[in-house]
Amino acid sequence: MLNIRNYSISKKLTWMNMLVSAVALLLACGGFCAYDLYSFRSALVSNVSTQAQIIGDNTVSALLFNDDHSAEKTLSALAANQHVMYAQIYTPDGRPFASYWRNHPGETRPVPAIASGQTQNYWFRDGHLGLVRSIIFQGKPTGIVYIRSDLGATNDRLKSYAVIIVVVFLASLVVALLISRLSQRVISEPVMQLARTVRIVSHEKNYSIRAATSPNRDEVSTLIESVNEMLEQIQQRDGALQRAHGDLEQRVRERTAQLAVANKELDLRNREVERATQMKSKFLASMSHELRTPLNAIVGFSDLLAEGAPGPLNVKQKRFVDHIKQGSTHLLQLINDILDLSKIEAGQLELHSEEFLVQDALPEVLSTIDPLAVAKNVRLEQKLESKSLVKADRVRFKQVLYNLLSNAVKFTPKGGQISVECVDDCDFVRVSVTDTGIGIRPEDQKVVFEEFRQVDGNASDTQQGTGLGLAITKRLVEQQGGQISLESELGKGSRFTFTLIAVKPTSKIRPAAEEPSKPSVMVPSGRLTPLVLIVDDEVPARELLASYLEPEYRVAMAESGAEALKEAQRLRPDAITLDLMMPGSNGLETLVALRQNPATADIPVIILSIVDQKQVGFALGAADYLIKPVRKPTLLEAIRRHVPAPADEDSSILLVDDDPKALELLEEALRSAGYEVQSVRSGARALEVLANKVVGAILLDLLMPDIDGFQVIRHVRQEPTLKDLPILVMTAKNLSREEIALLNRETQGLLQKDSSWKHQLVAEVGRVIRGHKLAKSAGQS
Amino acid sequence: MNRAPATLQEHHGLWRDRSSLLRRSIAAVLWLLFASSVFGQDKPSEYQVKAAYLYNFGRFVDWPAEVTTATTGSFTICVLGEDPFGQALDATLAGETRGNQKVAARRISNPQEAVDCQILFISSSEAKRLNKIIEALGNRAVLTVSDIPQFSQHRGMIELVLEGNRIRFEVNLTATQSAGLTLSSELLKVATAVRKGRD
Numbered sequence: 001m002l003n004i005r006n007y008s009i010s011k012k013l014t015w016m017n018m019l020v021s022a023v024a025l026l027l028a029c030g031g032f033c034a035y036d037l038y039s040f041r042s043a044l045v046s047n048v049s050t051q052a053q054i055i056g057d058n059t060v061s062a063l064l065f066n067d068d069h070s071a072e073k074t075l076s077a078l079a080a081n082q083h084v085m086y087a088q089i090y091t092p093d094g095r096p097f098a099s100y101w102r103n104h105p106g107e108t109r110p111v112p113a114i115a116s117g118q119t120q121n122y123w124f125r126d127g128h129l130g131l132v133r134s135i136i137f138q139g140k141p142t143g144i145v146y147i148r149s150d151l152g153a154t155n156d157r158l159k160s161y162a163v164i165i166v167v168v169f170l171a172s173l174v175v176a177l178l179i180s181r182l183s184q185r186v187i188s189e190p191v192m193q194l195a196r197t198v199r200i201v202s203h204e205k206n207y208s209i210r211a212a213t214s215p216n217r218d219e220v221s222t223l224i225e226s227v228n229e230m231l232e233q234i235q236q237r238d239g240a241l242q243r244a245h246g247d248l249e250q251r252v253r254e255r256t257a258q259l260a261v262a263n264k265e266l267d268l269r270n271r272e273v274e275r276a277t278q279m280k281s282k283f284l285a286s287m288s289h290e291l292r293t294p295l296n297a298i299v300g301f302s303d304l305l306a307e308g309a310p311g312p313l314n315v316k317q318k319r320f321v322d323h324i325k326q327g328s329t330h331l332l333q334l335i336n337d338i339l340d341l342s343k344i345e346a347g348q349l350e351l352h353s354e355e356f357l358v359q360d361a362l363p364e365v366l367s368t369i370d371p372l373a374v375a376k377n378v379r380l381e382q383k384l385e386s387k388s389l390v391k392a393d394r395v396r397f398k399q400v401l402y403n404l405l406s407n408a409v410k411f412t413p414k415g416g417q418i419s420v421e422c423v424d425d426c427d428f429v430r431v432s433v434t435d436t437g438i439g440i441r442p443e444d445q446k447v448v449f450e451e452f453r454q455v456d457g458n459a460s461d462t463q464q465g466t467g468l469g470l471a472i473t474k475r476l477v478e479q480q481g482g483q484i485s486l487e488s489e490l491g492k493g494s495r496f497t498f499t500l501i502a503v504k505p506t507s508k509i510r511p512a513a514e515e516p517s518k519p520s521v522m523v524p525s526g527r528l529t530p531l532v533l534i535v536d537d538e539v540p541a542r543e544l545l546a547s548y549l550e551p552e553y554r555v556a557m558a559e560s561g562a563e564a565l566k567e568a569q570r571l572r573p574d575a576i577t578l579d580l581m582m583p584g585s586n587g588l589e590t591l592v593a594l595r596q597n598p599a600t601a602d603i604p605v606i607i608l609s610i611v612d613q614k615q616v617g618f619a620l621g622a623a624d625y626l627i628k629p630v631r632k633p634t635l636l637e638a639i640r641r642h643v644p645a646p647a648d649e650d651s652s653i654l655l656v657d658d659d660p661k662a663l664e665l666l667e668e669a670l671r672s673a674g675y676e677v678q679s680v681r682s683g684a685r686a687l688e689v690l691a692n693k694v695v696g697a698i699l700l701d702l703l704m705p706d707i708d709g710f711q712v713i714r715h716v717r718q719e720p721t722l723k724d725l726p727i728l729v730m731t732a733k734n735l736s737r738e739e740i741a742l743l744n745r746e747t748q749g750l751l752q753k754d755s756s757w758k759h760q761l762v763a764e765v766g767r768v769i770r771g772h773k774l775a776k777s778a779g780q781s
Numbered sequence: 782m783n784r785a786p787a788t789l790q791e792h793h794g795l796w797r798d799r800s801s802l803l804r805r806s807i808a809a810v811l812w813l814l815f816a817s818s819v820f821g822q823d824k825p826s827e828y829q830v831k832a833a834y835l836y837n838f839g840r841f842v843d844w845p846a847e848v849t850t851a852t853t854g855s856f857t858i859c860v861l862g863e864d865p866f867g868q869a870l871d872a873t874l875a876g877e878t879r880g881n882q883k884v885a886a887r888r889i890s891n892p893q894e895a896v897d898c899q900i901l902f903i904s905s906s907e908a909k910r911l912n913k914i915i916e917a918l919g920n921r922a923v924l925t926v927s928d929i930p931q932f933s934q935h936r937g938m939i940e941l942v943l944e945g946n947r948i949r950f951e952v953n954l955t956a957t958q959s960a961g962l963t964l965s966s967e968l969l970k971v972a973t974a975v976r977k978g979r980d
Contacts (some may be wrong), residue, residue, distance in 0.1 A: 061967035064837045066830075066947060070971050138840055 010188035017180030018173060025172050029165040036161065040154055041129075045122050048131045048149050051081065052120070056135035056145045059089055063097060063135065063143040071098035078102075083149045085128065089135075090144040097143065111144055127151055190214040194224050207235035277346065284342055284734065289703055291335050292732035297661035298328040304668055307633065337468035339734070340399075341451065344475045350737060351393040351479060355503050358397075358422045358429060359384050363547025365398050366420075369405045370544060371631055378412050381419040382540055388502040390429045392480045397500065400476050403469040404433040404496045411494070412437035424502060428482065432497035440488040448486065449474040473498075529554045529770060530574035530643045535564040535590065536608075537582040545577060545608070548632040549639070552763040561585030565593050568600045574643045575623075577635075580609040588613075588620055595621040604642035608635075640673070652676035652693075653765060656686040656712065657701035657730075666699060666730075666761070673762040683707030687715055690722060696769045697726040697748075699761075702733050710739075713746050726768040730761070748772075828866045830948050831941060832873040835926060838939060839879055839900055841968035845922050845961045856882040857897050859889050861914065862904030892917035903927040903937070911935055922961050926950075933976055938962070942973065949973045 004015065055074060062071035071089050078084045078100055086109070087100040094111035112132040114121045122131035128150050135143040190212075197211040210228050214221040302325040305313065313321065343349045362382065373380045390397070401420075408418045416436040423430050440448060451471040477484045477498045488494035531554045536542045539559075546555045556571050558564040560582060568576060576594065580587030587607065594600045604623035614625040624638045653675050657663045663679045670677050678695070680686045684707050686698070698716070702709030709729060716722045727747040735743070743750050748768045751761055825833075835858050856879040860866065870886045877884040887898065892914045895901050901923045907914060908929045915936050918925065925938045932940035933953040938960070940951045951974040957964055969975050 058967075061841065061965070061971045064840075065834065065950070065968075065971045067949075067971040 008188070009191050010184050013184035013188050014177065014180045017184065018176055021176035021180075022169070022173060025169050029169065033158075033161050033165065036157065037154065040157060041124065044129055044149065044151070044154065045131065048084075048122070048129060048147050049120060049133065051078065051084070052131055052133040052145045052147050055087065055089070055147070056133060056143065059098070059145070060135060060137040060142050063089070063091065064137070068098045072100065075100035078147070081149070083152050084147055085150055086148040088146045090146070092141050092143055094144070109146060109148075112146060114144070124151070127155075186216070187220065190216070190220045190224060194220075194227060198227065201231060207231055207238050280342075281346065281348070284339060288335070288339050288734050289732045292332070293659055293662065295328055295332045295335065296732065297659070297665060298324065299332060300665040300669070301661075302328060304665070334468075337472055340472050341468055341475075343734070344472065344479070349475075349479065351396060353391050353480070354394055355389045355391050356394055357389055358386055358431060358500075359543075361394055361398055362401070362420065362422075363543050363550070365401045365405060366544060367547040367632055368402060369409060372406065372409045373418065374631070376409060376412070377414045378409055379417045380540075381417065382543075383419060383421045386422040386424050386429045386502075388424050388429050390500040391503050392482075392500045396476050396480065400473050400498065401431065401433070403473045404498075407469060407496075408433050408435035408437060408494075411435065416493075425499065427502055428499040429502045430497060430499050432495055434493065434495040436493040439490040439492050439494055440486070441490050445486050445488055449484070529767070531556060531571060532639060532643075533558060533564065533567055533571060533573040533576045533603075535559075535561070535576060535582075535587070536579040538579075541579065545630075545635070548635050552636065552766055553639070553643075561587065561590035561593070564590050565597070565600070568594055568603060569597065572599070573603060575639050576603055576605045577639075578605050578607050578622075580607060580611060580613070580617075588616065591617070591620050591622060606635075606638050606642065652678060652695050653769075654686060654689055654695045654698045655679040656683065656698060656704070656709070658682060658704040659701070662701070669761060670699075670765060673765070675765065683709070683712045686712055690716065690719075690725075695725070697728060697765065697772065699728045699730060699765065700747075702729060702731040710742070713743075717746055724772070726772045728764055728768055826869065827943075827948065829869040829873070831928070832866050832870040834941065834948065834950070835870070835900055835902055836873055836877060836884065838924060838926060838968070839884070841965040842924055842957075843963040843965075844899060844924075854882060855885045856880075856899055857885050857887050858900045858902065859887045859895055859898035860902045860904060861889050861892065861895065861907055863906035864888055865904055895921070895923055898923050900924045900926060903929065903932075905929050911937070920960050924957070924960075924962055933974070944973065951976065 004012065007015065055078070058074040058077075059071040062068065062074065075087050075089065075098055078087050079102070082102075084100075085102045086106065088096060088109055089098045090111045091097050096108050096111075099105070099108060112121065112130065114132055114134055119136065120131065120133040122129060124130075128148050130146070130148050132144060132146045134141050135145055194211045197209060201207060201209050210231060211224045213224055213228070302321050304310065305321045306318065306325055340349070362384070366380065366382070370380060405418065405420070412418055412435045418433065418435045421430075421432045421434070449470050451468060474484050477500075481501045482499040484496065484498040486494065486496055530552075532549050533556045534542050534545045534549075535558045536545065537559050542557050542559070546557070549555055553574075556567060556573060558567045562585065564576070564578070567573075578587050578591060587609070591605055591607070594603065594605060605621070606624040606626060607617045607622045608626050608628055608630055609617075610628040612627055617625045623642045626634060626638060653670055655663055655666050655670075655677055657666070657679075658681055660681065663681070667677045667679055675696075678689065678693075680689055683704050686700075687707070689695070690698075698712075700709045700712055709731070713727060713729075716725060716727065726749075728749040728751065729743055729747050730751040732752070740750070748771070749764045751764060839856060839858070858870070858874065860870065864870075874884045874886050889895055889898070889901075892901075895918065899922075901918070903911065903914060903925060905928060907927075911927075911929060911932070912935060915925070925932075926941065927937055927939075928941040929937070930940075930942075933951045933956075936953065936956045938953055938956045940953075942949050942951060950972055952964065952969060952972045953976045954964070954969075955977050
């Protein structure tokens with residue numbers, strides 16, 4: 001049955017026609033048959049009924065006069081009807097009276113009931129008709145007659161009907177099949193034709209084919225027309241699509257070709273750019289060297305001149321030298337800034353992140369700024385509340401802070417105030433530099449961080465900025481994950497704030513500010529480094545002094561006279577700086593106490609005071625007396641005078657540099673620090689000297705003709721007797737990462753030739769030589 | 782006669798349905814009573830049958846029109862001589878009609894009294910004076926019936942005869958025709974003998 005759904009339309013139509021015909025025929029035949037049977041039965045009943053009545057009428061007298069023989073005679077007349085099988089007459093009270101059997105006598109039937117008010121009743125049962133009829137004589141029931149007739153005729157009729165129905169049915173079906181097969185084509189043929197066409201169209205994707213139109217005007221012809229219209233549209237769209245596709249492909253090809261050309265051009269240009277960048281880098285490297293080398297000489301020598309190393313200068317000479325110093329320092333700063341900026345822009349700036357406390361790095365910057373502030377009579381304050389470590393490049397952090405502070409000093413009028421604050425702020429440490437300077441106009445606040453932008457109207461100062469400092473500062477801060485911002489009000493001052501990524505302090509590294517009352521050894525290192533005990537009640541003063549001394553000396557601190565005595569006895573420092581104006585105890589009394597204690601009597605005490613009581617001080621046994629504010633060189637000079645120099649017989653230093661001016665400068669600086677110096681002008685010469693003479697250390701320039709610094713290092717490290725010889729490298733070269741790694745591995749120190757090299761140099765040399773000696777003595781014992 | 786089995790059945794039903802001893806015994810008594818009456822009626826007595834025959838003869842015979850219209854409104858069956866029927870005749874005729882007429886029974890002692898009678902049963906007690914009686918009736922339209930032997934041979938119209946245990950009858954057609962009575966062929970059909978002629 002389910003398969004019929006999948007039959008073709010023509011089959012479906014044929015089947016439907018056949019089904020309809022068959023059902024109609026069956027119904028018709030059934031109806032006729034039923035009607036005929038009904039009428040036949042009616043006739044039969046009527047016939048039997050008549051016979052019953054005749055029999056009844058003819059047996060009335062027999063009944064009334066008990067003449068069963070006569071009744072049976074009457075009944076025997078039924079033999080004429082071959083279908084009557086059995087007849088029976090009953091008395092009115094139901095007693096069998098007479099009977100008739102067609103064949104063998106059978107069982108007498110009990111009197112059948114007749115409904116009251118009826119004279120007759122009949123039924124068809126077990127293939128026969130039973131009819132009972134009451135015999136009425138003169139209005140009175142006289143007896144009952146029962147006749148049983150077979151349905152022989154009916155059955156015959158049924159049989160012949162069945163044959164006729166089957167024949168008619170089959171014949172009709174055949175005719176119906178023929179007719180429906182012919183007639184269904186009218187409907188199915190166009191539909192099948194359409195289906196075939198559509199299949200061909202969809203299979204071959206040929207939209208130019210059209211379905212054959214039907215001559216009929218019906219739904220199918222409408223459908224065919226619609227399909228044809230649709231095909232027309234599809235054909236048009238297909239064509240349009242094909243054209244568009246072709247266009248698109250063409251366009252893609254063109255674009256691809258253009259792209260390829262563009263790519264090629266781009267590639268070429270990229271290479272050019274790369275080459276240009278490389279050339280720029282090379283140029284920058286050589287520029288940095290070529291520019292810094294002569295400038296270093298200018299700065300260094302003018303420094304030496306200003307300090308009066310070669311001999312005292314008259315006032316005019318001193319002023320000229322100061323001008324030279326200022327000008328050259330500015331120029332050097334400018335060059336450094338430009339180089340920094342170009343490195344940042346080229347993405348070549350390498351940051352060496354480490355974790356440190358802002359408080360630890362701050363004095364190094366302050367020591368540089370302090371002289372400027374002092375010179376300009378600007379008060380420098382610091383509020384250090386941060387307890388977190390920051391993660392940043394220490395050198396670059398100092399550069400940032402230096403830039404901000406030097407700017408602040410520059411734009412703050414005499415008598416003003418600058419403060420450095422450092423606070424923790426969630427995951428950051430916030431450092432701000434506030435000044436009471438001239439301030440910045442709101443419209444200028446946006447541009448101060450841009451390169452080569454200088455705010456107008458501040459040119460009155462002799463120290464012109466490079467216009468790069470803040471731009472570099474911003475880049476440096478941002479590259480280290482921080483942010484920089486500016487608040488300012490014209491005429492009242494400015495506040496620059498930057499952030500650095502904070503690291504939670506660990507127990508190992510404890511911020512110094514946490515226990516300000518306890519003196520501590522700030523730089524615990526080899527015992528051979530001289531120890532200086534700083535006695536001052538003010539934290540900033542102590543830290544400033546420490547920053548002056550620290551690279552060269554170890555520092556301990558005490559904030560009161562009593563503490564100073566205790567610490568002096570415990571630590572036995574090589575020297576003591578003593579402030580006189582301290583609450584609770586007079587510095588002079590402390591001096592006396594130190595002198596009286598045999599354990600501390602030999603320690604040289606240098607008094608630092610704003611009060612000039614030199615005579616009293618010296619009288620009480622002070623080694624030196626300096627008036628505050630004390631400049632770093634003055635302090636160092638004084639301490640060096642009283643602390644025995646670390647130099648001895650094998651502390652001579654071999655200076656290697658191809659630049660005679662640099663050599664002279666370095667010689668002068670080292671000699672003044674108490675070192676014996678031998679200078680050579682080439683790598684080859686240096687190797688000769690090393691072969692014949694014992695030296696304490698080598699101070700080596702990298703860029704030299706023929707044998708350069710790297711080759712010298714290699715030779716020295718290959719020589720077994722020299723492989724532990726300390727080498728300090730001093731260069732103006734921009735070093736690559738690999739070079740720095742090599743130098744860190746093979747040498748003991750690396751100094752960049754820039755503005756603040758001199759003291760660092762002396763300190764480094766001292767450190768290296770002392771370290772070497774310590775290693776040697778340890779090796780001997 | 783129809784009622785008896787019905788009644789019996791009812792009591793069977795009662796008996797079957799009820800189980801109390803008292804009711805069963807009452808039912809038994811009633812059953813006995815009815816049973817006796819049923820058996821009494823089951824075999825009708827000779828004269829009960831004959832009474833029915835008398836009535837039935839009337840249904841197969843046509844009297845001349847003037848006789849039936851002239852009579853006083855009832856169809857009368859007369860018994861001449863000693864009445865052998867007892868209650869049976871009256872019981873049989875009670876409520877019966879013939880056409881529009883009520884059927885009634887009358888006892889007479891003389892043939893002269895039979896003026897209003899349509900059917901006259903001549904008792905066997907009148908056997909000795911049968912000829913006189915027949916003579917007296919003449920050609921009167923009265924259907925004479927009797928169980929006196931040889932009655933039909935003595936110009937009697939219908940003679941009841943006993944054949945085994947059945948009551949049959951013989952007909953003297955000459956007598957009836959001369960009295961102007963028409964007998965239905967149906968009646969003749971069941972007659973044991975139909976006489977014609979003087980005998």
